[in-house]
Amino acid sequence: MKEVKIVSKRFDIEGINHIKKAIEHGAYSTIHKMFDKDPKTIVDEIDKSGLRGKGGGGAPTGAKWKLMLQDFKLPKVLVINCDENEPGTFKDRQIISKDPHLLIEGIILTSYAIGANDVYIYIRGEYHQWQNILQKACDEAYLQGYLGKNILGSKYRVDITICKGAGAYICGEKSALLESLEGKRGHPRLKPHQKEPEWYFGRPTLVNNVETIATVPFIVENGADAYKEYGTSKSPGSMLFAMSGHINNPGVYEAEFGTSMMEYIEYYGGGIKGGNLKGVIPGGASTPILNATEVAKAKLDYESIKELGSSLGTGGMIVMNDSVNMVEALKNLLEFYHHESCGQCTPCREGTAWVDEIVESMLRYSASYNSIEQLLQIGQTMNGKTICVFAPAVSGVIDGFVKKFRSEFEEYLRGVCNE
Ligand SMILES: Cc1cc2nc3c(=O)[nH]c(=O)nc-3n(C[C@H](O)[C@H](O)[C@H](O)COP(=O)(O)O)c2cc1C
Ligand code: SF4
The missing domain is CATH 3.10.20.600 (Ubiquitin-like (UB roll))
Known part of the structure; x- marks a missing residue:
């Protein structure tokens, strides 16, 4: 198997969290050459690389960055999504614990490319250990002149503020994240009809995942073609x-x-x-x-x-x-979604509660004979009718478990119908 080390290239180096060690191993080398480049050439290179967002949606990064190049006459903002609440996902914290300066280097390059001076890293509230590592790395970068006013003697300023979430899964969704950053309840916003940036206190804002931004230094250093040497034509590069x-x-x-x-x-x-x-x-x-x-x-x-x-x-x-009981596994997930629905949309608020209750009753052998159909129908009602994709995702999860492991669900109903 071909091993790839684009984002993980320094993960195994002892003490790499310290800026001196990181610099010895090439960190921030792109920043020294950054001011020789026109910001737009960096945006074009990222676009050409085919880099896709690593936060879950896989959206083309270059297209999002280009939206930021319009003349807004307002300060632009960069927000880094490190909410990482999705069960089974723990890659962003790996970047922060194993090479925080790579992320900071990516942040400086991205800010310069889109013309932002203020950066907010929205980090999951429970990630205390990683918040501390990140803050320490930022403090070191300030001391070394990579952050703050007049970066490396230039007229360019970048300031990073680390903001802690309060434990809501939905705050990973970019618009809910921005609501939360603005000090409000983390409710996803209605989506615009046309492509436009996100908005933070009315300012044009780019939201990108930690890993997406940590990939930027490689592309700036080695060029889009080097990145495209890995992966497939539609999914170029690599992923953690x-x-x-x-x-x-x-x-x-x-x-x-x-x-x-x-x-x-x-x-x-x-x-x-x-x-x-x-x-x-x-x-x-x-x-x-x-x-x-x-x-x-x-x-x-x-x-x-x-x-x-x-x-x-x-x-x-x-x-x-094969020891896993798929009905129990689905119940585990549905309990999570039931708890985490933000409650704005009726199909999601009510639907997540109903499906959780139905699977609970199956496990207690007290479900009605048609509860499998009910589960699938409620899932359908949750699909395509809500403000964000949380509810459609739950619908897909239910469909997957029920359709692929139906006999396990039927076992809970056999002989115990009470209708
Ligand atoms: C319910 C929900 C939760 C999400 N959670 C996260 C998250 O924890 N981290 C993340 O980077 N993106 C998350 N996203 C995706 C973000 O909305 C957004 O697409 C992403 O941060 C954009 O960055 P990218 O283009 O670099 O992937 C979530 C989306 C949804 C619908
Ligand atoms: S789909 Fe669910 S999580 Fe998303 S906005 Fe509606 S209620 Fe909130």
Whole structure:
């Protein structure tokens, strides 16, 4: 298997969190050459690289950055999404703990490219350890002149403020995140009809995931073509894939897009633990589960996983062996969504409660004979009728479990119908 080290290139170096060590190993080298470049050339290079957002949606990064180049006559803002609340996803914290200066370097390049001076890193409230690492790294970067006024003697200023979330999953959704940053309840906003930037206190704002920004220094240093040497034509480059669950060697490992899922699991994960493979949730808990037959065909890129009816999402794989009770596994997820629905949309607020209750009643052998159909129908009602994609994602999760492991759901109903 071809090993790739674009974002993880310094992960194994002892003491790399300290700026001196990081600089010795090449950190901030792009910043010294940054002012020789026109900001627009950096945006064009990112666009040409085909870099796609690593926060779950896989949106083309260059297109988002280009929206920021308009003459807004208002200060622009960069927001880094480090909410990382999605179950099964733990790659952003890996970047922060193993190479925080790579993220800061990416932030400086991105700010310069889009013309922003103020950066907010929105970090998950529970990530105390990583908040401290990041703050220390930022303090060091200020002392070394990479952050603050007059970066490296230039007229350019970048200031980073670290803001802690309060533990709501929905605050990872970019518009809810901005509401939360503005001090309001974390409710997703209605989406505009046309492409436009996000807005933070009325200022044009770019929101990108930690890993997306940590990939920027490689592209600026080596060029778009170097990035495109990895991956597939539609999913160029690499990603930090995370593996948890029934795996011998769980963790986060970088791989190029297009890598076979099974090969990845065998090579980095050391194979399935304690039984045979039953299924894999491929991209964080909100993506539909793949059964073992599908996993055998799956490749780690956006298009291949979509063809299998799921989504690459954040690349956080939850691996399950044949000891897993799929009704219990779905209940576990539905409890989470029930708790985390922000409550703005009726189909989501009520729907997440109903589906949770139905699966709970199945597990107690007290569900009605048609509860499988009810589950699927409520899922349909949650799809395409809400402000954000939280509810449609829950609908996809239900569909995946019920349609692929239907017999397990039927077992709970057999002989115990009470209608
Ligand atoms: C319910 C929900 C939760 C999300 N959580 C996160 C998150 O924790 N981190 C993240 O980077 N993106 C998350 N996203 C995606 C963001 O809305 C947004 O697309 C992303 O931060 C953009 O950055 P990118 O283009 O670099 O991926 C979430 C989206 C939804 C709908
Ligand atoms: S779909 Fe759910 S989480 Fe998203 S805005 Fe509506 S109620 Fe909130």
